[in-house]
Amino acid sequence: MDIQLTQILFQIINFSVVLGALTFLLYKPVIKIFDERALRIEEGQKAAELAIKTKDELDKEKKKAENEHKKERAKIINDAQEEAKQRAQEIISTARKETKEEQAKLLGGWKEEKTQLIKEAKSEMTDAIIAISAKVIGKTLDTKAQQKLIDEEINLIIKNL
Amino acid sequence: MKSTLKVTATSAIKLTPKQADLIVEAVEKKNTLGTKVELFQVIDPSVIAGIKITIGSEQIDATTLTKLEKLHTQLRENI
Secondary structure: OOOOOOHHHHHHHHHHHHHHHHHHHHHHHHHHHHHHHHHHHHHHHHHEEEEEHHHHHHHHHHHHHHHHHHHHHHHHHHHHHHHHHHHHHHHHHHHHHHHHHHHHHHHHHHHHHHHHHHHHHHHHEEEHHHHHHHHHHHHHHOHHHHHHHHHHHHHHHHHHH | OOOEEEEEEEEEOOHHHHHHHHHHHHHHOOOOOOOOOEEEEEEEEHHHOOEEEEEEEEEEHHHHHHHHHHHHHHHHHOO
């Protein structure tokens, strides 16, 4: 058996060339592709993490804004209710005052009217009493009584003449 | 010629002669001028009772009607 060094050498060289060619043409590009892919994956992960972080922050901001909005809304509603209560109280108070004034006015007017009516009734009664008295006296006095009355009046007149 | 003093007596019924004479006498006594007094009688049932004597421009009203009217006025004033 003859180990031919040349052939071994040729094989070694051949193998080296193939290896070199493979490394240069295949291995390095593939590695490069893998590296790029890894890099992209890494970048994607970072972007996703950043997105998640940003989303969390945004959610926090959103919650915070919502809470503030709720507080503000509650305050506005509370203020409005307070104001409405106060306004209602004022309206009721004014209405009561006006009602009292109106009642007093009506009562005063009624009293005045009542006094006037009583006065008128008394006046009419007086008129009626006098008229009836005149009729009764006229009918009651007979000639004798009339003459007696005339005598009395004449005597009085004569005394004072 | 003596002038005559007119005296009017208003009453609801006719005066008796005695009453008429009393009036004339009383007026003549009061009248210092000595004028003749002539009495005129007026029958007015509206005076109700009593007598009203008018001597010239002077009037003495003692009728029931006038008394009632005075009473009426006083009552109205006091309402």
